[in-house]
Amino acid sequence: MHTQVYISAVLCFAASAFAGNLPSFIQPCSKSDPNLNQCIQKAIEVAGSKFAKGIPELGIAPLDPMELGTVDVENPALNLVFTDTVVTGLGDFRVNSFKINTETGKAVFDFTANVTLSANYNMDGQVLILSIKGDGQAKIIITNLNIVIKYDYETKDGHWVVTKYKDNYKMDKAQFKFTNLFGGKNKELADTTLAFINESWEIIMQDVSPKSLKKITKRNVEEIKKFFAAFPAMELMLP
Numbered sequence: 001m002h003t004q005v006y007i008s009a010v011l012c013f014a015a016s017a018f019a020g021n022l023p024s025f026i027q028p029c030s031k032s033d034p035n036l037n038q039c040i041q042k043a044i045e046v047a048g049s050k051f052a053k054g055i056p057e058l059g060i061a062p063l064d065p066m067e068l069g070t071v072d073v074e075n076p077a078l079n080l081v082f083t084d085t086v087v088t089g090l091g092d093f094r095v096n097s098f099k100i101n102t103e104t105g106k107a108v109f110d111f112t113a114n115v116t117l118s119a120n121y122n123m124d125g126q127v128l129i130l131s132i133k134g135d136g137q138a139k140i141i142i143t144n145l146n147i148v149i150k151y152d153y154e155t156k157d158g159h160w161v162v163t164k165y166k167d168n169y170k171m172d173k174a175q176f177k178f179t180n181l182f183g184g185k186n187k188e189l190a191d192t193t194l195a196f197i198n199e200s201w202e203i204i205m206q207d208v209s210p211k212s213l214k215k216i217t218k219r220n221v222e223e224i225k226k227f228f229a230a231f232p233a234m235e236l237m238l239p
């Protein structure tokens with residue numbers, strides 16, 4: 001109860017920072033627009049990179065760079081923990097499509113970005129046939145990461161609320177950099193291992209990436225939820 005009152009107060013305050021107006025980079029579409037999907041796609045293209053910088057007045061954190069903190073990949077064969085994880089590149093995304101059904105409250109957002117995950121890593125275990133061990137700096141460079149988010153929404157107290165979502169991923173390629181593999185003691189082995197994991201990126205990513213990618217989408221959805229909470233649905237979509 002108290003929390004709810006507190007949150008409402010914070011959001012009222014936050015919204016008043018915009019004097020009840022949407023940020024100027026948001027161009028609302030009209031529900032009766034026969035090309036509603038295209039209109040929203042355009043609006044997202046226009047607003048995306050600004051939104052990705054975050055809206056501090058609304059408590060909306062930046063999506064680029066996105067600070068993900070600690071990510072434990074939780075693979076049974078490989079202990080791998082990323083710390084101080086930072087994801088860059090999401091702000092320069094390309095919208096492939098946006099589809100909304102305002103009757104059923106379902107939407108699908110499909111976008112692609114070149115994304116780099118940088119972190120400190122600590123790793124010990126097995127990658128395919130190789131034993132691998134090290135701690136240092138890691139980079140995972142993903143070319144054309146395609147994220148599809150399907151979500152359901154409802155209008156509650158005049159605001160859109162995302163009730164559930166599903167996410168899917170594809171990518172063209174991923175490449176890796178790990179400094180200080182094997183404690184920096186065997187450069188030849190480290191280079192061979194790195195060449196091998198670059199070549200086998202597809203299988204490696206299946207082992208290593210699901211947790212990080214889920215976390216990226218979760219953060220996107222969280223920030224969008226804050227945005228929906230800050231502005232009435234009627235302002236975000238005109239009649």
Ligand SMILES: *[C@@H]1O[C@H](CO)[C@@H](O)[C@H](O)[C@H]1NC(C)=O
Nearest residue numbers: 092093094112113114143144
């Ligand atoms: C990602 O980078 C590749 C190669 O550099 C480029 O062809 C592609 O258009 C980029 N994708 C996006 C979504 O910017």
Ligand SMILES: *[C@@H]1O[C@H](CO)[C@@H](O)[C@H](O)[C@H]1NC(C)=O
Nearest residue numbers: 141175176177191194195198
């Ligand atoms: C793996 O790919 C990264 C990124 O393209 C590159 O910098 C690195 O040199 C590659 N490593 C090897 C050993 O090929």
